[in-house]
Amino acid sequence: MEQQLKNINTLPALTWNWLDVNCASFLAQRPQQVKPVQMAPEFAEIETGMGAQAADFAAQYCTDCHVVDVPENTEDKEEKTFQYVLSAEKPVVDVNLIHARKGSKVTVLESYTAGDDTPCFHGGLTKILADEGAQVRLVQVQLLSGNSRHFNDVGIKLGDNAHVEVVQAELGAARAFSGCLVLLAGYRSSFNADTVYFGDEKRKLDLNYIARHTGRKTNSEMHAAGALLGQSDKVYRGTIDFIRGAAGSVGHEAEETLLFSPQARNRTVPLILCSEENVDGQHAATIGRINEARLFYLKSRGLTEAQAKQLIIEAQFAPVIGKVSDTALQAAVKDYLGRRMQLD
Secondary structure, eight states, X not given: OEEEEEEESOOSSOOOGGGOOSOEEEEEEOOSSOOOOOOOHHHHTOOOSSOHHHXXXXXXXOSEEXXXXXXXXXXXXXXXXEEEEEBTTBOEEEEEEEEEOTTOEEEEEEEEEESSSSOOEEEEEEEEEEOTTOEEEEEEEEEOOTTOEEEEEEEEEEOTTOEEEEEEEEOOOSEXXXXXXXXXXXXXXXXXXXXXXXXXXXXXXXXXXXXXXXXXXXXXXXXXXXXXXXXXXXXXXXXXXXXXXXXXXXXXXXXXXEEOOTTOEEEEEEEEEESOSSEEEEEEEEEEEOOHHHHHHHHHTTOOHHHHXXXXXXXXXXXXXXXXXXXXXXXXXXXXXXXXXXXX
């Protein structure tokens, strides 16, 4: 059974309809054996980047649920790892609830790879509640096969002086949709997001990131980088929303997209909303085709065009991939990109 999710990845302030960036729709697959999740109120109230439909779907059709509860003033030195190898026979919808209590510290790694080239489905929901002074690091790597569907929905709420870092590599699947909404509610809370994406052939990527500042002197930094080849199609929405009362807050966002094909389509929507005067918000977007002189230089050193492109893309992704602590997974990412480049 399949279910159409409408009005997901919605832009907080709508723009012209003809741009087709206000929202998206996604065809989700319902797994047969599910374990619906009833969330505690403190998690249920956390909004997510993809919106209520995606979050409700994940909770209703959950196949795997993980709860990470870190006690006060505790550093969980062992990385919490949830790794899935998907196949057509086993769609996965996982729900991950992370509660870092006051003064605690934890790292969570989620990875999704394909066991073969058959079409598979993944839907994911991760909610993070970081109490006063807590630190959470979330690393997500997606390497699904080229005919798969995938959505990844994240919601975060920060208390006073709490910090959350999100590292995401959205590299696979024919249709990859991702959203992340962080509520910086606590005084001096902070958020960092680093995202890399890769599109080739006729892949569709749809990304939506929102940093909502309500606490005073809060800080958000969002960076995204990616490469588009073939006839791939990507939408990136990045919103910094300063709510009245978030005085002294700072928000920065930047995106860099490399276009390797004239048929690739890129749409970037950087957005700053402001109802508070004493704030600092900046955004930047760089979209351009590959530097021909750079490509020629690499080819003149003996590299084929595919090898040269791969080198440029790996350099683009290296700062983010380097944050994946699992070295085997890092190698898998490099191998995955290498195979994808050969197919282009």
